[in-house]
Amino acid sequence: MVLSPAASGPPAGDGTGEHTPLLSVDRLVVRYGAAVALDDVSLEVGRGEMVALIGANGAGKTTLLNTLSGIITASSGAISCRGRLAHVPEGRELFPDLCVDDNLRLGAWKAASRDPADVYELFPKLRDLARRRAGYLSGGEQQMVAIGRALMAKPDLLAIDELSQGLAPNVVQEIGRYLVRLNADAGLSVLLVEQNARLALELCSRAYVLETGRIAAEGPSSHLKEQPAVQRAYLGGHVAT
Amino acid sequence: MSALVQYLITGISQGFLLALLATGFVVIYRVTKVVNFAQGAFVVFGGFITYSLLGAGVPQGVSEVLAVLASAAIGLVFGAVTILGKMTPTASLITTIGLAILSEAVAMLVWGTVPLTFSGLSGHDLHIAGIFVQPQYLLLIGASIVVLLVLWLVLERTYVGKGMTACASNPYAARLSGINVKAMGLLSFAIGGALGGVGGVLITPLFPITYDSDVNLAILGFAAAIVGWLTNPGLALAGGLAFGVSEELVAGYWSDANQTAVALALMIVLLLWQSHRRQQVEKLV
Ligand SMILES: Nc1ncnc2c1ncn2[C@@H]1O[C@H](COP(=O)(O)OP(=O)(O)OP(=O)(O)O)[C@@H](O)[C@H]1O
Ligand SMILES: [Mg+2]
Numbered sequence: 001m002v003l004s005p006a007a008s009g010p011p012a013g014d015g016t017g018e019h020t021p022l023l024s025v026d027r028l029v030v031r032y033g034a035a036v037a038l039d040d041v042s043l044e045v046g047r048g049e050m051v052a053l054i055g056a057n058g059a060g061k062t063t064l065l066n067t068l069s070g071i072i073t074a075s076s077g078a079i080s081c082r083g084r085l086a087h088v089p090e091g092r093e094l095f096p097d098l099c100v101d102d103n104l105r106l107g108a109w110k111a112a113s114r115d116p117a118d119v120y121e122l123f124p125k126l127r128d129l130a131r132r133r134a135g136y137l138s139g140g141e142q143q144m145v146a147i148g149r150a151l152m153a154k155p156d157l158l159a160i161d162e163l164s165q166g167l168a169p170n171v172v173q174e175i176g177r178y179l180v181r182l183n184a185d186a187g188l189s190v191l192l193v194e195q196n197a198r199l200a201l202e203l204c205s206r207a208y209v210l211e212t213g214r215i216a217a218e219g220p221s222s223h224l225k226e227q228p229a230v231q232r233a234y235l236g237g238h239v240a241t
Numbered sequence: 242m243s244a245l246v247q248y249l250i251t252g253i254s255q256g257f258l259l260a261l262l263a264t265g266f267v268v269i270y271r272v273t274k275v276v277n278f279a280q281g282a283f284v285v286f287g288g289f290i291t292y293s294l295l296g297a298g299v300p301q302g303v304s305e306v307l308a309v310l311a312s313a314a315i316g317l318v319f320g321a322v323t324i325l326g327k328m329t330p331t332a333s334l335i336t337t338i339g340l341a342i343l344s345e346a347v348a349m350l351v352w353g354t355v356p357l358t359f360s361g362l363s364g365h366d367l368h369i370a371g372i373f374v375q376p377q378y379l380l381l382i383g384a385s386i387v388v389l390l391v392l393w394l395v396l397e398r399t400y401v402g403k404g405m406t407a408c409a410s411n412p413y414a415a416r417l418s419g420i421n422v423k424a425m426g427l428l429s430f431a432i433g434g435a436l437g438g439v440g441g442v443l444i445t446p447l448f449p450i451t452y453d454s455d456v457n458l459a460i461l462g463f464a465a466a467i468v469g470w471l472t473n474p475g476l477a478l479a480g481g482l483a484f485g486v487s488e489e490l491v492a493g494y495w496s497d498a499n500q501t502a503v504a505l506a507l508m509i510v511l512l513l514w515q516s517h518r519r520q521q522v523e524k525l526v
Pocket of ligand 2: 061062063090161
């Protein structure tokens with residue numbers, strides 16, 4: 001409980017207040033041996049917000065998500081997540097020997113929520129593939145299973161690493177529409193890591209740009225799109241400076 | 242002819258004992274990537290604990306069940322020692338060898354160095370194909386089949402079993418999915434312990450065991466597990482039967498001094514044949 005001198009905030013004890021972000025990362029530092037992968041990274045995701053994290057290969061995006069999930073331990077800094085986080089890992093990482101249905105069920109965090117009916121409603125295609133081994137699915141189908149498995153956790157925040165990797169543009173668009181719908185209907189917050197910056201800035205209202213472990217820029221997507229440096233590096237734009 | 246039937250029945254019984262051990266190796270390796278060389282100790286403890294409980298007047302069935310549970314508990318402890326720290330697979334393997342040596346020391350202190358046995362299933366010997374067979378042989382075979390079948394059903398059909406398969410195929414994703422990977426590893430060790438304990442309970446009436454019986458058992462069980470690349474329980478079962486039967490045939494028709502050597506030679510032949518097949522499959526893919 002933090003006592004705030006400015007008494008305009010929500011009443012004490014109400015951690016779900018509108019002004020408390022769902023996820024806040026404060027001055028995070030992550031090292032691999034001597035190499036610094038994340039250097040003083042701070043970011044926030046609000047409730048019901050869709051936030052993009054863009055950056056070049058090796059910028060530290062996956063490292064950040066793995067730290068949020070507790071796979072990697074930070075050297076310093078703080079993470080606070082006031083809700084459940086589910087993580088769709090880079091490269092999908094399904095259980096290839098198990099069928100689609102089992103992959104989904106294993107994503108559930110409670111015995112009472114193991115029925116994947118909601119996911120099948122969201123991705124009707126998966127219903128027909130329920131008994132197929134996950135290793136035998138196409139890339140787009142696997143990505144649907146990966147997202148569905150994460151949704152089975154009934155998360156408040158969905159962190160997705162490389163949504164569009166290896167997928168056809170129309171499949172990406174389709175999954176993107178699903179996410180926007182989930183966000184609008186269920187209030188799901190999303191932290192989207194994406195190489196395709198144009199897509200990420202379109203889907204998300206706010207974005208962070210990560211460069212070699214540091215936040216290089218942040219702000220509403222519409223503002224970032226206009227910045228010449230962002231256009232040059234991530235949008236392939238030709239802007240005279 | 243009747244000698245052959247005798248060798249086959251003995252060999253198949255030994256084979257199922259090895260299959261129980263090999264399945265223990267496979268279950269533990271799949272989930273934890275640890276080769277548990279203390280696997281043979283579970284057989285010794287299973288047999289010795291039954292012996293002591295019977296000596297204390299506990300009824301046979303109860304003694305046997307308690308011995309299996311105790312072996313599972315020992316497995317759990319071995320698992321905790323091996324996987325709860327942050328050991329590399331090599332360090333874990335060395336640790337299991339250490340646990341095997343420690344087990345021998347404990348077994349020798351508690352039960353001594355004399356071979357121990359107890360009587361198993363009572364009843365008249367059965368007359369099969371011209372020879373007389375102790376019913377305990379058939380119990381060993383039948384009970385092993387039931388145990389392996391139940392284990393297979395648990396692994397294939399239950400949520401916990403699928404969680405173990407998930408840990409085996411992708412521990413990173415299993416962690417992200419909220420599966421407690423360490424708990425699944427401990428469970429696999431407990432299953433390995435129980436399988437060894439079942440083997441000990443069933444084999445001791447037929448072949449008296451000593452504190453150091455675990456070494457030979459672990460080596461042959463490991464060899465059988467290797468036939469299934471430490472991951473395929475079906476092939477491990479086949480490997481166990483192949484070794485058990487070939488050992489008995491060699492001992493019967495040639496010399497029992499050579500039986501283990503021949504079984505291990507067979508293992509090498511099988512491995513060569515398998516890697517050859519694997520290469521052919523890889524060429525096709
Ligand atoms: N396990 C590891 N050990 C050592 N260095 C690592 C490890 N994982 C990542 N790195 C390094 O940390 C840096 C950040 O890697 P990370 O995977 O987080 O980047 P990324 O932004 O996700 O890149 P990409 O877009 O290619 O997926 C890179 O320089 C990478 O080489
Ligand atoms: Mg990455």
